[in-house]
Amino acid sequence: MNSVISSNAIRFIVLVLSQILVLSHINFLGYINPYIYILFILLFPVKNNRMVFLLLSFLLGITLDMFLDSGGMHAAACVTIAFIRPAVLKFCFGAAYEHQTIKFNQIEFGAKLTYLSILTVLHHLILFLLEVFNFSQIILVLQKTLFSSIFTIILSVLVTTIFRRKTK
Amino acid sequence: MQQIINFILRNKSFLLYILLFFISIVFTIQNHSYQKSKFVNSANFLSGGIYTKANNISQYFGLKEQNNLLQEENNQLKSALYNLEGKTKTSFLDSLSFTSIYNFTPAIVIKNNYTLSTNILLIDKGKRDSIKQDFGVITSKGILGIIDKTSTKYATVLSILNTKSKISAQLKRTNDFGTLKWNGKTPELVQLVDIPSKAKPIQGDTIITSGRSAIFPKGIPIGIVKDFKLDAAEDFYEINVALFNDMTTIEHVYVIENKDTKEINNLLNPADE
Incomplete structure (x- = not known):
């Protein structure tokens, strides 16, 4: 149990630091940045206390907001995907989720990709809607969402593959 | 009563979600309206400290370019100074009577943003260096923005690249x-x-x-x-x-304090006293 807490705490700190110091300064083609800090929410243990999970997601988002001076956009996007995650898990993994036996390093690639993509796109959509904050520029929002999502999903898949724990 | 408590217990995660989402939206709206009090900003001990550490390292990569900029500016100032000398000596014999209106404070940008629609920079001077809200910030080439929030050692700058700034x-x-x-x-x-x-x-x-x-x-x-x-x-x-400024590579900036701001504002808005 302790190892779960410590590994998640370390993941929290590493993801936040890498996001604010490196990934938010990439500005690929002018404005495309990956936001892979949401891996913390995506890879959070499935068996959890829902209230604690929501509060932790809020804390993650508000930390990012503090560093990036973005008000509460990251926090809003984070709590939303944290709230909606059980439904997405059910949709992507079906029976395995019902029996609470998902191991993120054992699931097949297709299901993992769907799961990552749905939550990433949702997160980015809320984030950019709140960032632009103007419905007349909805095209810009969708454009940013699309390109950043592709970047984030590719990086997330790479990171989860590279840092996978060895399965015997 | 029993039913209300049951309802809250049953839907507690949904209610918590609504609460947290609401808080974030309030923060976001405050962030989008011009100069409202914000609770969450990067002018604080934690983020300021981390950005200073990071900037100490990344500073080295732009040294040559920044040196050239500073030399260019020195050159400009020198020529202005030497051209001025002959003119002023006669009119201002008593140097004490010549008080300047504007106070300049040099500062270094430790966090720069230019991709969002509300870009905010962080500089390494704050209340301790008597920097307050609404001071102007310029570089050697042109204007940069206006001071927004300050903490003891840091201040945030509302960049001209911000849809809120006017x-x-x-x-x-x-x-x-x-x-x-x-x-x-x-x-x-x-x-x-x-x-x-x-x-x-x-x-x-x-x-x-x-x-x-x-x-x-x-x-x-x-x-x-x-x-x-x-x-x-x-x-x-x-x-x-x-x-004129390349907003993507800003490092050395100057904060301008207008010592007469208070007097000017009192004249313009007498009711605000």
Whole structure:
């Protein structure tokens, strides 16, 4: 149990630091940045206390907001995907989720990709809607969402593959 | 009563979600409205400290470029100084009587943003160096923004690349003034609106600050006219201004304090006292 807490705490700190110091300064083609800090929410243990999970997601988002001076956009996007995650898990993994036996390093690639993509796109959509904050520029929002999502999903898949724990 | 408690217990995660989402939305709206009190900003001990550490390292990569910029500016100042010497000596014999209105404080940018629609920079000077809200920030080449929030050691700067920022600016040649805004698209171009149609701007005209607010002195360079068009009613020009500053590589900045701000504001808004 302790190892779960410590590994998640370390993941929290590493993801936040890498996001604010490196990934938010990439500005690929002018404005495309990956936001892979949401891996913390995506890879959070499935068996959890829902209230604690929501509060932790809020804390993650508000930390990012503090560093990036973005008000509460990251926090809003984070709590939303944290709230909606059980439904997405059910949709992507079906029976395995019902029996609470998902191991993120054992699931097949297709299901993992769907799961990552749905939550990433949702997160980015809320984030950019709140960032632009103007419905007349909805095209810009969708454009940013699309390109950043592709970047984030590719990086997330790479990171989860590279840092996978060895399965015997 | 029992039923209400049961309802809350049953839906507690949904209610918590609504609460947290609501808090975030409030923060976001505050962030989008001009200079409201914000609870969450990067001018604090934790983020300021981490950004300083990171900047200490990344600073080295731009040393050569920054040195050239500083030398260029030194050169400019030297020539201005030597040309001035002969003129002033006769009129200001007593140096004590010559008090300056503007106070300059050098600072270093430790966090720079230019991709969002609300860009905010962080500098390494704060209340301890008597920097307060609404001080202007410039670089050696042109204006940068206005101080927004301050903490003991750090301050945030509302960049001109921010859809919220509005700065009074004018055409150097004709003295027609308007408002400088940003449409959120590219970091090289800002928009000067409300220039009266009689002004007849020319491509390549210099845009400077107008000195009509108490924040910036008159005559700080901003950029040059890139292109312009009349608005729908054909009363005002909308001018695209190419900035002198490269907003992506900003390091050394100066904070301007106007010592007469209080006096000017008291005159303009006597009710605010």
